[in-house]
Amino acid sequence: MGKEILYGTVPAVIIFLLFLGVNVGPFLLFAAILFTAYFLFIKQGGNMQIGAGKSKSGSHAVKKTNISFSDIGGQERAKKELREALDFLLHKEAIEQYGIRPLKGVLLTGPPGTGKTLMAKAAANYTNSAFVAASGAQFVEMYVGVGAQRVRELFKEVKQLAEKNGQDSGIIFIDEIDVIGGKRDGQQQREYDQTLNQLLTEMDGMTTSEKPRILLVAATNRKDMLDSALLRPGRFDRHIQVDLPDKPARAQILTLHTDNKPLGLDVNLDKVAQETFGFSGAQLESVCNEAAIYAMRDESEQIMQRHFSLAIDKVMMGEMTDREASKDEKERVAIHELGHAIVSERMRPGSVSQVTLTPRGQALGYVRQNPMDDQYLYTREYMEGQIMVCLAGAVSEEIYYGGRSTGSKNDFEQALHMAQEIVQSGMSKLGIINMNYVDKASVHQEVHAIIEQLLEKTRVMLREHDAVYRYSLQVLLDSEVISGDQFREKLSEMDMVVA
Missing domain, CATH: 1.20.58.760 (Peptidase M41)
Structure with a gap:
């Protein structure tokens, strides 16, 4: 009603001023500036509200990839435990028969480069569930001042996505959760405490909604930094250690990463696996990639064992330098x-x-x-x-x-x-x-x-x-x-x- 009165009054005032011979040009220019500023403010404010639970791209919803658990070398125990947790979303009748409470959260811990994020992507394919993902860095970058609200809307988004797609379960993946789940020692900013408290509240409230059922999967390199309230049973029920691969696992990872590469007859991946003790999956992938680069530099049609030897040295020690010693x-x-x-x-x-x-x-x-x-x-x-x-x-x-x-x-x-x-x-x-x-x-x-x-x-x-x-x-x-x-x-x- 107010807008209609405004729209009728303004033209009448302008006509009256013109009738009196007043120059209305400056007034019209000033009004245009005010209207533009007001329009931009409304648009920006609307975007802030609409994007409350969204990333820069507009949503946390992640398009499912073709990655499966079979594409992840080694980590058989970790994959088995994660698949079991996901099976609780798939086989509801079986878990009800045994009186099993569905898991609320799964925490993936371990050194960098061991495949924690890769396992979360495989989990999205394993179940017919809505899947949204966020990272601790996004929370810090985007959610300062309104962290608790953003956590609420993250959970709301996965539920809405599941209902939209006709799915009865959803998975939320938070990478680097230690950024928002750190220990509360009274010295932190209150905003971080509020964000963590809201996350705890949302995890406690998961069981109140049978459909869709939500599973929170999180990853961190620093489990020791997480708050004890987050780690207790009933929130993160299962802690899965994703360790550095042993020798058989390293051989399996090398086989996966060399599947599309032309290997020479002298290449012995078991020997490469033996020489890469302590390497993570990411480092092994880098070894395979660097070996291919060395082969290309040599204009060799195939990747030879010497190229893998050079690649191991590069990943372990760094690139060759130009220092010339006496x-x-x-x-x-x-x-x-x-x-x-x-x-x-x-x-x-x-x-x-x-x-x-x-x-x-x-x-x-x-x-x-x-x-x-x-x-x-x-x-x-x-x-x-x-x-x-x-x-x-x-x-x-x-x-x-x-x-x-x-x-x-x-x-x-x-x-x-x-x-x-x-x-x-x-x-x-x-x-x-x-x-x-x-x-x-x-x-x-x-x-x-x-x-x-x-x-x-x-x-x-x-x-x-x-x-x-x-x-x-x-x-x-x-x-x-x-x-x-x-x-x-x-x-x-x-x-x-x-x-």
Whole structure:
């Protein structure tokens, strides 16, 4: 009614002013400016309200991909647990028969690059459910000031989407949930607390709506940062650890990522899997991609084993650098790396994959070790062997140059860390200790004693390998690389001579 009066009054006033001979041009210009500003304000405000539960693209609804659980290498236990949680959405009659309460939330935890987000995408395909996704970064970027409202509308959106598509279940995926689900310690901004409280409320309210039934799937690299109220049963009922892949899983992942690539006859993916201990799924995918790039650079029709070797080095150490060392410095680096290689082979035969002088990242040279088997528990004997490998570079420099260089700094840091692990694990002379109640000087003295003892053992071992040093040094200076097999062959020759 007010608008009609306004629309009738304004033209009448303008006609009256014209009749009196008043110049209405400035008034019309001012009115046009006001109308434009008002129109833009209304439009912007409307967008803010309409987009309350939406992303920049307009909605959190995600188009389903072709990714399935079979496309994810390894993680068999994690996939089984997630599929079971999703089955509760599919087989409602069966769970009612056993009196099972449907799961409300599934938390995927583990290191970066292990496939948590990929598993969430596979979950969208596994069930005929409405699927919406958001990330912690989006909450911070978009929801500042109105976080609780945005959480409400995120849940509202998935319900509306399920009803629109005739689906009786929905899945919400929140990546990096630690951004909004962090521990409440009283020091946080109140807005973050309100956002988390609203998320907890929505999860508690899921069971009040039988149709559509909502399952919240979240992923994080930092489970330790999440609030305990979020982790308790009844909210995130199932915590699924998505670990780094073991050797069989790495081989499976490599097979998946090389399915569309022309592999040479000499390629052994089991060997590549063995040499990539500790690599995540994302890193393995990068190894396959980089190997293909190296093959393209060489104008090779197929990807060969040497390309995979270069790719592993790149992912592990970084790209080759243009730093050109002097002849004396190259010889010193070669002596240093050969020390690492000799002790590594003596402590664990077959462990050296290659020794190279090619600078990568911050390293002027390096030894790539080849773990024979995945290992997660370590004895004192094993730890001491690894410490000796770390110390061997500096000891080699002492034997042939009479002193050490700054190139041993990182080696010493690793050696000290492992010696401290021996002490903290109760494998030293100090016995089982609580680090909070032991004098730091006593710990330092024990660590120092372990290092000094192993330094002497390393010196004795390396002094017996002069022939291996001289042969391998010349090979390295000529070609900048010596393979593990070639290096082991020389060690075997020396053993035969000694025998």
